[in-house]
Amino acid sequence: MEGVVDGTRSTKVTAEEALQLHAMGRPGKLEIRLTKPLTTARDLSLAYSPGVAVPCQHIAKNPALAYDYTAKGNMVAVISNGTAVLGLGNLGALASKPVMEGKAVLFKRFADVDSIDLCIDTEDVDAFVNAVRHLGPSFGGINLEDIKAPECFIIESRLRELMDIPVFHDDQHGTAIVAAAGLINAAHLTGRDLRDMTLVINGAGAAGIACAELLKAMGMRPDKVLLCDTKGVIFKGRTEGMNQWKSAHAAETKARTLAQALEGADVFFGLSQAGAVTKAMVRSMADKPIIFAMANPDPEITPEEAREARADAIVATGRSDYPNQVNNVLGFPYIFRGALDVRASTINEPMKIAAAEALAALAREDVPDELDAAAATRGKRLKYGPDYILPLPFDPRLISRVPPAVAKAAMDSGVARRPIADLRRYARDLSAKLDPTGAALDAILEAVRANPRRVVFAEGEEEKTIRAAIAFRNAGYGTPVLIGREERVFDTLRTLGIDGSDGIEVHNARLSGANRRYADYLYGRLQRRGFLFRDCQRLVNQDRNAFAACMVACGDADAMVTGLSRSYAVSLEGIRLAIDPAPGHLLFGISLLLTSQGTVLVADTAIHERPDAAQLAAIAKASAAAARRMGREPRVAFLSFSTFGDPKGQIPESIREAVALLDETGQDFEYDGEMAADVALDPTLQALYPFCRLNGPANVLVMPGLHAAHILTKALPRLSSATVIGPILQGLSRPAQIVPLDAPTSTVVLMAGLAGYQSIVR
Template structure:
């Protein structure tokens, strides 16, 4: 879908600027309502929480509130643009939390690049939030920040740029390997890029069974091998003993390529040099490491995924973070651990193998989707994601002993999850789906009016 600059600017300025607002959850129509919401009635829950801190989850919104926190040092595709310029992205992330998982979210942009100072600021926010989503923080500082915050805080924390991509690409990898009949402990996998996402992807692939000697990581200077000097501790973790120096050498005979780097990093020749039934996840945005159509033309036996929505197998973090935090919040997990991430991986991989409901076909304007080379992972608009991934994550938290509020009635929990996304959302979606299902010829009058022209353009773009 083509995005026009002016459309994007208008979207953010029309009506009330920005994308989020605060809406009260209680009635405020009478004097009694006001007295209960604030002074003097508010003193009663305050006293209860003072006596038992856990009651903050009972009397406030903390249990359904996530902070999206960034310093704007590594905004995807834009680089270090600063905290103010990152705010539209963080607001967007907050909107996705609400849309897909019913989680309330505040974006917090911090004007601080020193990791120790940043950690201190975020740690001080723990009384307010039920979870923290770290976003767009540059490497290597992001590793220190997340690690120390997880050690010091007792609420779910996740740097989505690292773990979101790792979880979604891992689900796609497991299913791609199943389709081509290969085992993860037998393949050779090349990762191009050594930033936050690349490191987390590599660690999760290893946790899934990839052998360390079969993992080759490259950065802008080539293969990370034993001859390299001045490597930081994170890169040193992935030194290979193979006698390889360049990305092109590493590509020869490898089974899987995962790109988390820059556009056009590999060529058709590199793809031709890969093993039979190669798997290429070219995840650089907005332009992948190799053009999708060029790669598919080069190898007919290729399975490919990108970060783009206009090609099959989009590795999109929205498949993960809303539902991972939903499950973590609902059991009041003290962290998001490896077991919970792996549970999300397997839940996503398994869901892709199930029969796809008609509502997904209608949402994407297609006649048929089924598990295969062009459908490795679920579509972002699949309504089953919240009732599949969130329970898997919640159960993993319970099984690993970090859930402070275990779920006892899973049937009721399923219904609660459906309510989280809202009945009004279902009604709106149903109306749009019906319109797409049975298109009508529409005549617009006043074709010289900008709003009428815009309406016609939207209907055409949305295929309504």
């Protein structure tokens, strides 16, 4: 639940994979990047001495200007002493650092909030508070993390009193907010009123007590809430194992055990340990019981067990492999986003309630197609109901729904120091802040996880291929099929120290029982193209790409991936021996160019050296459709050295013909050309051409030829922080993807997942 995007069952992560990710390249998960050009001596003079003295003097006169002249307003400190790291206990400050870096990554990924992790090496409350209280000038907010109870209550309370910026302990309030959102919808579906419901919370730590406090603030009657710990029910008069925070929620009740407390209860919140709830306890609850079993990695009772006991139960867990995941990432990034943007002095109860209500409201809306891919593969669309009471963590609408609600609550409750006049425009600006491509890729891979695929990894003896196959299996995407000699594959596994080959198939092309069938298939295709049967037999025996493509073409696998040991052109040649383009489709490649400004689709980056006008038009239409599948409204620019006829040339003429072809057929997306790349990407330059049809920077670039596409996609990652994914092959009748020769393991896994997804939707 806490800060976890995927649960442990659906995404099995090995220790080796985790260590490899954290150690690869630059160690850790964070770095600092410049936001201003610092190229010349003059740039340095403005940014540092003597220019930096000017903002210093202005801030000294008016401290509020720090938000205008420094990064303070978008900077959160993620702070821990490591006394309660995940479910691992007291590991100490240093060992908590990977988690704190991870939290900073989630802040950036989901809400574009910059953050720095600070691990404070003390368990003394006074020392911890004194270390943090003086950090206010540097940060716009403080996110406390992984601090054990009851110290976390004292620390947060004191820091909130001492600091004039938001201080938020996510282990407490993040869980409470997301769980409350789910409860709002569960109550609605079962016809209950929050004020009349009886709630039992098992777990009287930070999250359990925060849930009780927030739900009472939302209207739940105190006498209807029973809090339990390892000693049983917390009742008035109990002395064993008590403290002031538990005492505040002591109830007047005769129940002494969790089982007794659950008799007739409407709702159960579990924040304790696996197996704490039995089927008999569930059967003793009220009709249509609401069960939030949120212990991680294993819930207090599984949804299967709960529904065996009561078919009418609504069940949520902290895991992604079950419906209704209570995931803190639905809350903290967006809560801080809204609080920072109004320069809130604190995060108060109205802001927490507003976040919960916004999350609940979003789950009641129709789910966009790009998010519904996973559910659609199960034959059932995601729709508000017992199995969908919370938004998905990668829903791109979260950024435009939760922060405005939090900001409004901050303004209404008087803690906002910079009110936002137009919340609708603010919501639109937030939607533009984050690139939806990452969410779309998440949705695509979730669809594969929901409908696992058999994907052939053609270069099965390569170490990187084997690592990728293991990761593919562990991610829950399906069964990887390695083409290679079994002894070589298993020797490599042993050398790598990777345990377990379960869920992995190895096929030796030369010894395969399907060898003759594949040779017959190839001979039927190639006999009039100069191939003898023995040529086809040799291809099947010796060319792993041809063998893998035959497996896919003959229905023995769903998709394939290759490319690590052979050039793109050679790999494609092997695939094309067995797989043709789909009827009526153009074969071409799309690359995703991920930059700090967002993602741009570039095509064609794989096939056509000099596409003619008809091919350019077809590439534009198919690329626009791909952009929509990734949650983008396409704006297509046909690139050239020329902008609208200046200067003249042969290439611009073919582009103008392509635009004319699109005009004749009528399209429902923006497109224009020919134009230079800077015009395509810069609205201020587009304004020089008032007739330009694009209403903003292009997000799909149709290249005039393969040479230009290669120059762009190969040079840019070496010259900047941009990342290129692809080319992603489009238009084959059977899914196959080719990775670059230098592709990292993560890219191989992603391309295998994309190939698997193509087999689902083709």
